[in-house]
Amino acid sequence: MSKTGFRTPSAVSIGGTTTIRRLESIDEYRQCEKLQEQIWGPADIGGNRVVAMLTAQENGGHVFGAFAESGELAGFAYSFAGYGPDRRPRLCSIMIAVDERFRGQGLGYRLKQAQRHDSLAKGIEVITWTFDPLQRVNAALNIRRLGAIARTYRANLYGNFTGLNSGLDTDRLVVEWWLRRHPRPSRWHAPSLATPICQVIADPRSGLPRIASTDHDVDSDTLFLPIPPSLAELKRVDLALAQDWRARTRELFGDYLGRGYVVVDFLTAGSWPGYVLRRPPC
Numbered sequence: 001m002s003k004t005g006f007r008t009p010s011a012v013s014i015g016g017t018t019t020i021r022r023l024e025s026i027d028e029y030r031q032c033e034k035l036q037e038q039i040w041g042p043a044d045i046g047g048n049r050v051v052a053m054l055t056a057q058e059n060g061g062h063v064f065g066a067f068a069e070s071g072e073l074a075g076f077a078y079s080f081a082g083y084g085p086d087r088r089p090r091l092c093s094i095m096i097a098v099d100e101r102f103r104g105q106g107l108g109y110r111l112k113q114a115q116r117h118d119s120l121a122k123g124i125e126v127i128t129w130t131f132d133p134l135q136r137v138n139a140a141l142n143i144r145r146l147g148a149i150a151r152t153y154r155a156n157l158y159g160n161f162t163g164l165n166s167g168l169d170t171d172r173l174v175v176e177w178w179l180r181r182h183p184r185p186s187r188w189h190a191p192s193l194a195t196p197i198c199q200v201i202a203d204p205r206s207g208l209p210r211i212a213s214t215d216h217d218v219d220s221d222t223l224f225l226p227i228p229p230s231l232a233e234l235k236r237v238d239l240a241l242a243q244d245w246r247a248r249t250r251e252l253f254g255d256y257l258g259r260g261y262v263v264v265d266f267l268t269a270g271s272w273p274g275y276v277l278r279r280p281p282c
């Protein structure tokens, strides 16, 4: 197995013109339910059914679909309107997903842009959502590509699941995407510019990444927190090791975000992908 250990599923080119627009018919909402079940597993999608999606769509939120020329739903983004602790309106993005066959072709990014345009048109300046910090693709999209930041870590936020999220506690980073600050100029190019807060080695037998040591006392303005290249592979081959990653990164995120550090970037250039954490100036 390669060090990156990432397997790209056989992709089908979406070709032609993909249309991003709101879901319009009950049949399209049913397609969206099916896609959710396919990706997360029927037990893990909870209440994200037609009634909830339709109600959100008609009350300040949205459900955007990415439609192939054939009319097939290739992806979606589902959000509802809410308020932040400052009582200002915000958009809460619940789910975004792209059918595995159509990934890596920019649809996820385009769906997020649709959310952004819709929010700005309503005078909303921030979109929040959560994601599993050990998921590399989500980190690359959310933090690196979109320029969102994260200041909050929630341990086992949604409880335990049996589908895509099975085997690990549902720890999540809470993302804030400040829309008027988009795109954020990327300042970090090499992990070497940041101080690592854990050492990762490749297991000599399996090649899987393992945390050899962690450091909770680093006093530096810029930190680097590596993650595994593929959580799915780690879970499949060595679930105990994946759980060890969860436990130890939970402690590191909890500790450093608790001290005021902010997740500001995500890098894939070094030996291991990972987050850049920055200490705000006093």
Ligand SMILES: CC(C)(COP(=O)(O)OP(=O)(O)OC[C@H]1O[C@@H](n2cnc3c(N)ncnc32)[C@H](O)[C@@H]1OP(=O)(O)O)[C@@H](O)C(=O)NCCC(=O)NCCS
Binding pocket: 008, 039, 094, 095, 096, 097, 098, 099, 102, 103, 104, 105, 106, 107, 108, 109, 110, 131, 136, 137, 138, 140, 141, 144, 145
């Ligand atoms: C997350 C998800 C929606 C991304 O959709 P996508 O259409 O494949 O994403 P895009 O092609 O638009 O890629 C956007 C960015 O994501 C990152 N990305 C996408 N595929 C990647 C890969 N294989 N490796 C690393 N980064 C990747 C890149 O930063 C990319 O930007 P770039 O191409 O300019 O480098 C998709 O992977 C998915 O549905 N995952 C399962 C469901 C899920 O986890 N949803 C999010 C939580 S609700």
